[in-house]
Amino acid sequence: MSERPQATPFRPTAVALDIDGTLIDHDEGLSPAVVDAVRRAAAQVPVILATGRAWSTTKPVAERFGLPAGGLVVVSNGARTLQYPDGDVLDERTFDPRTVIASVREHAPNARMAVEEHDGTYLVTAPFPDGDLGRHATIRVVSDAELAPEPVTRLIIRDPEQSEADFVVLAERLGLHGVGYFVGWTAWLDIAPEGVDKSTGLKVALAQYGLDASGLLAIGDGRNDIEMLRYAGHGVAMGAAPDEVKSAADEVTKSVSDDGVAAVLNRWF
Template identity: 85%
Template sequence: MTKGWRPKAVALDIDGTLIDHDESLSPAVVDAVRRTAAQVPVILATGRSWQTTRPVAELLGLPDGGLVVCSNGARTLRYPDGEVVDERTFDPSTVIRSVRKHAPNARMAVEEHDGGYLVTAPFPDGDLGTGAGIRVVADEELAPEPVTRLIIRDPEQSEADFVQLAERLGLHGVSYFVGWTAWLDIAPEGVDKSTGLKVALAQCDLEPADLLAMGDGRNDIEMLVYAGLGISMGAAPDEVKAAADEVTKSVQDDGVAAVLNRWF
């Protein structure tokens, strides 16, 4: 990063970066994001579906016509109408069978086009956001067509258990991310948040070197490496901090605002 560098676009993860686990948005963060969005494109880059991302964009007051990257990079959409600019899908049937073999009690979900979910069993309250339609189906009905993501969840297992599960599944031809709980996100091969950000930056006629990105999860690593300046939140796992150029304060201490206030 050259002396005097200034971001021409900002990419922000949502959960654990903008919003704590209690779903609250700090006034200081909202103010900083709004000031930033008045000057450069602010792109939400999240594992959430469009349906649960849009309310956050509304709370932040993001300008109409901007872009959001959802489903860990598999979908890039225009805010607020939800126009799909780019979408990547895969056939999860092989992974579903492997999950049933190695984690028979795990719950699985796929995201539908409207932002709702098909699930094999109910997920813990709030796991899939609020307001999203959720329908319980049998394993064989989970993915009758290619999907943007497959979520695997087992509330009785630990994060470490799921790191091991990902290894046992022998995942080939897909990308995957272990979340901050016993949560595994399966995406199309080669797809991560940087995939959607490439699409979004091209729409804005900007380069990766122009981008400031902030995140806290393993699914943010590629985005942080891709950006001209990648900043990890203070409570992120060590491997996320190692991938970042800098580490800011935690979400509870308004780390996003502390960074944005440097330039905006």
């Protein structure tokens, strides 16, 4: 009887990395071990930051890791794919949020809402808790009517008085149609163009590199990483990720506080 052929061991040809809760902790702390591992990987294959952050708060992270110029980043949960460090937009997906804004006001009258402008400024209906939109983000308070005069890449809904569970229920009550959404760690809801997630931007980025998803190593910790982890040839969930994120991954690594990203990257780079 002939032996069955062995599967070819996975070898990354590109790496996609979430930022918050994956590369850095919630206090913006950065481990030297993770920095070293990411830099070694970036010297061998494309390393693509794939985040829910805006470009304005993603670029400083890429700079802290010393990612090479000419690389690509996926921001706004996949709605924008840009070139680093100049910010040239390769792909952008938008939607009209006015119906959602009206629905939020009906079902969550005290919620705060925000959208990103092209220059990285956040328009908000009321100030968000410190650091929620990035420590260095530029923020301008506007009325509901002034929030989205034109299509946007995403709408952020936040209510510090509510819980994560409350926002899971809110997402169901809003009756969202024609858009997608992601519930964050706290009372945070990201509304995105329909069918857009991090894998959307990664498809654009990989096409630019002439690569496909079979060689993509992706690491993340949030619900907005689920599609990315499933899309990648090898998806890795962080140790503190919710169970539904872990179940979407091929493996689970250690938490961000225990240098989980370094533990994975050191295997290949």
